Amino acid sequence: MTLSPLDRAADSFAAELSRRRVARGMTKKQLAARMGFDPSYVSHVEGRRHRPTEDFARRAEAVLGASGAIWQRFQEYDELRQSRPVPSQRRPTVSPEQWLPPGTGLLVEHETATLTYADGQYRCRIRRQLYNGGNEPVSRYLIRVAVDRFPHEPDRSNRHHREHPLSFDELGLRAWCKDDGRVEAMECRVKRDRDAFKEAWLLFENNEGRFPLYPRRRATIEYTYAVSEEKWGQWFQRAVRLPTGRLTIALDLPAGLDPQVWGVEASLSTEETPLRTPIDRRVEGERVRFEWSTDYPQMHSRYQLEWRFRAPEVEGVPDEQPGERASDRMRSAGILQRGSEMLHRPTTRFDLPREEPAARAVVSRLLTVLDKVDELHPFSKGVGLSAPQIGVARSAAVIHPPDREAEPVVLLNPRVVDAGPETDEQYEGCLSFFDVRGLVPRALRVDVEHVQYDGSPVITSFDLGMARLVAHEIDHLEGRLYVDRMAAGVPLVSVEEYRETGQPWHY
Numbered sequence: 001m002t003l004s005p006l007d008r009a010a011d012s013f014a015a016e017l018s019r020r021r022v023a024r025g026m027t028k029k030q031l032a033a034r035m036g037f038d039p040s041y042v043s044h045v046e047g048r049r050h051r052p053t054e055d056f057a058r059r060a061e062a063v064l065g066a067s068g069a070i071w072q073r074f075q076e077y078d079e080l081r082q083s084r085p086v087p088s089q090r091r092p093t094v095s096p097e098q099w100l101p102p103g104t105g106l107l108v109e110h111e112t113a114t115l116t117y118a119d120g121q122y123r124c125r126i127r128r129q130l131y132n133g134g135n136e137p138v139s140r141y142l143i144r145v146a147v148d149r150f151p152h153e154p155d156r157s158n159r160h161h162r163e164h165p166l167s168f169d170e171l172g173l174r175a176w177c178k179d180d181g182r183v184e185a186m187e188c189r190v191k192r193d194r195d196a197f198k199e200a201w202l203l204f205e206n207n208e209g210r211f212p213l214y215p216r217r218r219a220t221i222e223y224t225y226a227v228s229e230e231k232w233g234q235w236f237q238r239a240v241r242l243p244t245g246r247l248t249i250a251l252d253l254p255a256g257l258d259p260q261v262w263g264v265e266a267s268l269s270t271e272e273t274p275l276r277t278p279i280d281r282r283v284e285g286e287r288v289r290f291e292w293s294t295d296y297p298q299m300h301s302r303y304q305l306e307w308r309f310r311a312p313e314v315e316g317v318p319d320e321q322p323g324e325r326a327s328d329r330m331r332s333a334g335i336l337q338r339g340s341e342m343l344h345r346p347t348t349r350f351d352l353p354r355e356e357p358a359a360r361a362v363v364s365r366l367l368t369v370l371d372k373v374d375e376l377h378p379f380s381k382g383v384g385l386s387a388p389q390i391g392v393a394r395s396a397a398v399i400h401p402p403d404r405e406a407e408p409v410v411l412l413n414p415r416v417v418d419a420g421p422e423t424d425e426q427y428e429g430c431l432s433f434f435d436v437r438g439l440v441p442r443a444l445r446v447d448v449e450h451v452q453y454d455g456s457p458v459i460t461s462f463d464l465g466m467a468r469l470v471a472h473e474i475d476h477l478e479g480r481l482y483v484d485r486m487a488a489g490v491p492l493v494s495v496e497e498y499r500e501t502g503q504p505w506h507y
Helices: 005-023 030-033 038-046 053-063 069-082 154-163 326-332 355-374 464-477
Strands: 106-118 121-132 140-144 173-179 182-185 188-194 198-201 218-228 235-239 246-254 259-266 278-282 287-295 303-310 383-387 396-400 407-413 415-419 425-427 434-443 445-449 457-463
Touching: 005 038, 005 069, 030 053, 053 069, 053 287, 121 140, 121 259, 140 218, 182 287, 188 303, 218 396, 235 246, 235 287, 246 259, 246 303, 287 303, 303 326, 326 355, 355 383, 355 396, 355 407, 383 457, 407 445, 407 464, 415 464, 425 464, 445 464, 457 464
Parallel strands: 106 246
Antiparallel strands: 106 121, 121 218, 140 198, 173 182, 173 218, 188 198, 235 303, 246 287, 259 303, 278 287, 383 396, 396 407, 415 445, 425 434, 445 457
């Protein structure tokens, strides 16, 4: 028996429905429950005993996230059913918002998420074009902010955020709604507040009144927030929680840092895989923009861009150099790099002995990181590390003397109380921009007051190379880098040109 075109179209719809359901790992009963239908009805449609309806097709498309395939099969079937062969009389193409099952709520027609990095801070701007496909006005919209400093090291990241929790105040969250040419500020109401995770309601209201998003109406919401690099790892993820027509993710990064970007995607039923299409890269002056888009992403899927910087933001260093850079190795050891706002902030002193446990914990972290650094580079001149360089704004530093057999010097709440009259100039390096060296004048002797864990004050005198190392770390604790002490017009020297690597300072 030959099937009619209408029967073939109905069969095509049923086959597409079955294929998408099986691909999502759902039973007919599970699909029916998600769609709000009796299980027998789904079974009858797949068995060709019932013909599909528009409501059924919309719901199946939204639940299965079929990128329009189920809806397209229904359109083909419905056009034949309508028996309208004249093109001008055909039903118009259904716009994306009609994919939303009737009465179920919002659809995102287009989301554009942009993350910009500058001056040690990440600023996120999310723009969503919304359509209310439900039967009730929408008066609020839920947003989430999650940070993960070390996304591939969960234990380390959890510890980091317990010690440095994210706050709503530092986010500076702001939101607007654009509707019919009007722009209204949206009030924000906290829903959930965790160390590394925030939820907030964006309210369609402000102190001048309310402006709900009514059924069958559109509006664009936009919100921004900022997170310092001490709390934001080098990744940007978007999760699809509402039916979405188009998703665009963009990164705006300094070209001088030579960023390398890649991406992965995942869903509830699949592991992470590379993005299926390439990321567009466009240089715009001193910035470089990476952008990636997809149409009709599946519900509950996740798309993530990751990156690394291959060059330091330091004057006098070429943007392109082959191989792994010294700064890359230091960054991999957990050391903040130049450009981080924390490196320019004075630290907070410890209240000892009351804060002895906290002070010991910071010193322990500094020693651990220095051990990693020692494995990456030989330090014949000795090496020091301050707490802000590992993202801790407290007054603590540790110095390994040039004599590797000597015990590390621990400085808590240090300050220079006296300096000798004699000075000299020597080249210094810094773990926070280790690709260059700079000629820095320093006193040949410094007397430093610091405290022990029990709170008792101590004055220690350091001279020659140790005086230079100690003064360098105290500068860090005061928010100063060695370049701030260099004479005007003196250039930095790239590590490739520096000839004293592996040699002690000369006195």
